[in-house]
Amino acid sequence: MDRPRHARSLILGVAVALFMTACGGTGAEQGGETAAPEATGATGTESAAAADSEAGGEGEADVEELLAEGTLSGYDALPFTDILPMEEGPIEVEGETPDLVIGFSQTCFNHPWRVAMLESVQAEVERHPNVDVVTLDGNCDIVKQTNDVDDLLARGVDAIVMSPVESDGLVPAANRAVAAGVPLVVLDRDVFTDKSLFIGQSNVTMAYGVAQEMVEALDGEGMIVEITGLVGSSPAIDRSKGLAMALEEAPGIEMLTTGDGEWIREPAVALMDDWLVRYPEIDAVFSHAEESSWGAQLAISRAGRCEDGILHFTHDGSAAGFTSVSEGQFQADGNYSPFIGDIGVRAALMLLQGQEIPDAEPYDQPGQYLQLPDLPPVTPENAEEWMPRGWGDFDPPADPCA
Amino acid sequence: MTDTAAERTDAVPTGTASTGGGSGEFLRKWGVLVALILLLVVSATMSDRFLSLPNLLNVLRQIAIVGVLAIGMTFVIITAGIDLSAGSVLAVAAVVTADMVNSNGPLAAVLVAVLVGAGLGLVNGLGVTLGGVQPFIMTLGMLAFARGLAFLYTGGQPIPTTDETFLAIGNGRLFGIPNPALIFLALLVAAYFVLRHTTFGRAVYAVGSNDEAARLSGISVRRVRTTVYVISGATAGIAGLLYASQLGVGTPIAGEAFELDAIAATVVGGTSLFGGQGTVFGTFLGAAILGVLSNILNLTGVNPFVQRLFRGALIVAAVMLQRKDARGR
Numbered sequence: 001m002d003r004p005r006h007a008r009s010l011i012l013g014v015a016v017a018l019f020m021t022a023c024g025g026t027g028a029e030q031g032g033e034t035a036a037p038e039a040t041g042a043t044g045t046e047s048a049a050a051a052d053s054e055a056g057g058e059g060e061a062d063v064e065e066l067l068a069e070g071t072l073s074g075y076d077a078l079p080f081t082d083i084l085p086m087e088e089g090p091i092e093v094e095g096e097t098p099d100l101v102i103g104f105s106q107t108c109f110n111h112p113w114r115v116a117m118l119e120s121v122q123a124e125v126e127r128h129p130n131v132d133v134v135t136l137d138g139n140c141d142i143v144k145q146t147n148d149v150d151d152l153l154a155r156g157v158d159a160i161v162m163s164p165v166e167s168d169g170l171v172p173a174a175n176r177a178v179a180a181g182v183p184l185v186v187l188d189r190d191v192f193t194d195k196s197l198f199i200g201q202s203n204v205t206m207a208y209g210v211a212q213e214m215v216e217a218l219d220g221e222g223m224i225v226e227i228t229g230l231v232g233s234s235p236a237i238d239r240s241k242g243l244a245m246a247l248e249e250a251p252g253i254e255m256l257t258t259g260d261g262e263w264i265r266e267p268a269v270a271l272m273d274d275w276l277v278r279y280p281e282i283d284a285v286f287s288h289a290e291e292s293s294w295g296a297q298l299a300i301s302r303a304g305r306c307e308d309g310i311l312h313f314t315h316d317g318s319a320a321g322f323t324s325v326s327e328g329q330f331q332a333d334g335n336y337s338p339f340i341g342d343i344g345v346r347a348a349l350m351l352l353q354g355q356e357i358p359d360a361e362p363y364d365q366p367g368q369y370l371q372l373p374d375l376p377p378v379t380p381e382n383a384e385e386w387m388p389r390g391w392g393d394f395d396p397p398a399d400p401c402a
Numbered sequence: 403m404t405d406t407a408a409e410r411t412d413a414v415p416t417g418t419a420s421t422g423g424g425s426g427e428f429l430r431k432w433g434v435l436v437a438l439i440l441l442l443v444v445s446a447t448m449s450d451r452f453l454s455l456p457n458l459l460n461v462l463r464q465i466a467i468v469g470v471l472a473i474g475m476t477f478v479i480i481t482a483g484i485d486l487s488a489g490s491v492l493a494v495a496a497v498v499t500a501d502m503v504n505s506n507g508p509l510a511a512v513l514v515a516v517l518v519g520a521g522l523g524l525v526n527g528l529g530v531t532l533g534g535v536q537p538f539i540m541t542l543g544m545l546a547f548a549r550g551l552a553f554l555y556t557g558g559q560p561i562p563t564t565d566e567t568f569l570a571i572g573n574g575r576l577f578g579i580p581n582p583a584l585i586f587l588a589l590l591v592a593a594y595f596v597l598r599h600t601t602f603g604r605a606v607y608a609v610g611s612n613d614e615a616a617r618l619s620g621i622s623v624r625r626v627r628t629t630v631y632v633i634s635g636a637t638a639g640i641a642g643l644l645y646a647s648q649l650g651v652g653t654p655i656a657g658e659a660f661e662l663d664a665i666a667a668t669v670v671g672g673t674s675l676f677g678g679q680g681t682v683f684g685t686f687l688g689a690a691i692l693g694v695l696s697n698i699l700n701l702t703g704v705n706p707f708v709q710r711l712f713r714g715a716l717i718v719a720a721v722m723l724q725r726k727d728a729r730g731r
Binding site: 073112114228259260266268274277278291294295303320347391395396397398 | 450463464649650705
């Protein structure tokens with residue numbers, strides 16, 4: 001842990017002081033400056049003025065601070081540099097090298113997966129001296145992100161790359177970008193309207209790949225439980241779909257039950273507690289998220305069921321998850337990489353250059369779709385190789401069964 | 403348990419308690435307990451594993467975090483206030499305590515969790531009393547603000563901890579009972595004592611029943627109001643500590659919407675949102691009802707979509723049961 005602890009305590013203190021005295025964060029203290037926009041940002045009820053200030057210097061300072069904690073060990077560590085490959089150096093548009101600004105509107109900064117996506121954006125931008133990026137935090141709020149896109153347009157950015165909070169809610173903002181003639185590249189979660197390009201991975205086929213690892217490890221026979229991501233969220237729906245596809249081909253595997261792990265650790269503990277009481281035999285856990293998996297492992301150990309040898313298959317692709325795979329806590333980890341921001345930047349630059357995007361195809365929504373190939377599930381065999389390429393700068397919990 | 407009945411009448415100085423009698427009065431007082439017993443009986447018939455000791459201990463541990471939040475919430479709601487920030491304060495405490503245990507060891511972490519929670523609670527309390535902001539709005543502001551602090555403090559990353567002493571707080575057992583459950587029960591006893599047997603406790607009820615009358619009878623209404631938010635903050639701090647030590651991680655998204663579960667437990671337990679009425683024993687029953695429900699739905703494999711329906715319906719039904727009888731028929 002190399003966090004500047006004193007600075008952090010200071011931030012906390014300064015932020016509380018700011019709140020109590022209700023004055024602006026204009027102090028010379030660096031902590032104060034960063035405290036104000038983030039804290040207001042989290043209310044989700046921001047005024048346009050606050051959004052503007054975030055688009056200014058303070059917001060960018062935030063991004064730098066976030067990225068300073070990143071783990072990306074260099075451009076070559078990015079998993080998708082072979083998709084729309086691009087030479088390092090200035091970007092030429094019609095024989096000139098104009099200053100280009102790309103606006104990046106992120107869902108929110110509140111999850112390391114999202115922060116990692118910012119890292120990959122930054123990594124690509126840094127390779128091109130005449131390209132700059134403005135990054136905004138959508139606060140997981142449709143209204144905020146809509147304002148962000150409008151602010152980017154008002155600033156006159158050359159292209160917008162966004163990862164929307166919600167597919168439907170961002171349609172009007174996306175339409176305004178398209179109407180303004182600004183290339184719009186959408187990452188990870190689609191916007192159901194005309195855009196230049198949607199770039200995404202498939203949670204269905206990725207989960208199918210992980211489920212196949214499970215079927216193989218169980219020799220096609222066994223009883224499993226499923227811990228989903230937040231019920232109703234599209235990645236959870238898709239990961240369940242992938243599992244169902246694999247189970248259709250594996251009649252020997254019985255799915256005992258399914259429950260909502262909400263992507264996080266705490267609900268999974270209670271689910272697994274209860275299932276271990278209910279089922280004398282569970283052969284494997286299929287979980288949509290590493291966090292939930294760590295919670296379930298805790299419940300397994302507390303119930304004294306470590307010797308049962310319950311296998312564990314999960315998703316997310318964090319560096320910590322890969323570590324848990326290499327230590328044997330998980331048998332496979334679906335590698336849903338956040339490091340796709342660089343592809344978005346390259347696509348935006350290519351569009352600005354007037355190039356066609358190779359492999360982008362029309363699909364059942366307006367615009368074009370570039371489907372990324374699935375990265376291989378991370379298993380004990382390839383965990384070492386992938387550990388430096390997972391997202392997030394945190395350690396996994398120790399194996400409670402070790 | 404007869405004490406709770408006594409408390410309702412002698413701790414509510416302005417007579418807002420129902421004056422109804424007969425079976426209505428009985429159900430008003432004991433409705434929550436009856437509901438819990440019914441639920442236990444139904445659960446036992448639905449799953450033969452339900453009544454096993456490991457399962458019951460699981461339930462007790464599962465309700466501990468929200469239960470601890472609900473204890474503080476009970477104080478606040480008795481004064482006719484509300485604390486919407488409890489889940490966010492939990493998150494701040496969880497991330498700070500996880501960070502602190504890594505740098506300064508478990509004892510410091512425990513103290514800091516409680517202090518951070520109490521400190522944010524103090525801000526709530528002062529905002530309500532000196533700032534004149536309505537509790538709903540003050541704590542709604544803190545809900546967002548404290549969550550922002552948690553994100554800011556961590557940069558959005560979870561802070562894991564592997565300190566064994568610290569993890570033992572959340573995962574160890576004493577006499578076979580999980581520590582979080584013991585801490586929850588100990589806090590219940592302490593809160594019961596404070597509400598039932600101290601001048602402060604009586605003042606809490608008095609302020610909630612009629613703060614003007616309380617003021618005229620010499621109670622410092624502001625101090626009492628401020629203190630209940632500090633208590634709620636402190637219990638949120640303890641809950642954050644339990645969260646981090648059970649899960650081995652302080653994450654800024656910890657405890658989202660837990661305040662709503664705590665409010666549900668408190669209200670199901672018979673505490674009135676209008677103030678002046680309520681007991682922590684009721685809150686324990688309320689938390690137990692919600693915990694048992696969730697447990698039996700998992701044990702019987704009810705679809706997660708449907709689980710939410712049950713939960714919502716049960717909250718309303720449990721409160722209606724008491725309300726109907728409060729009319730005294």
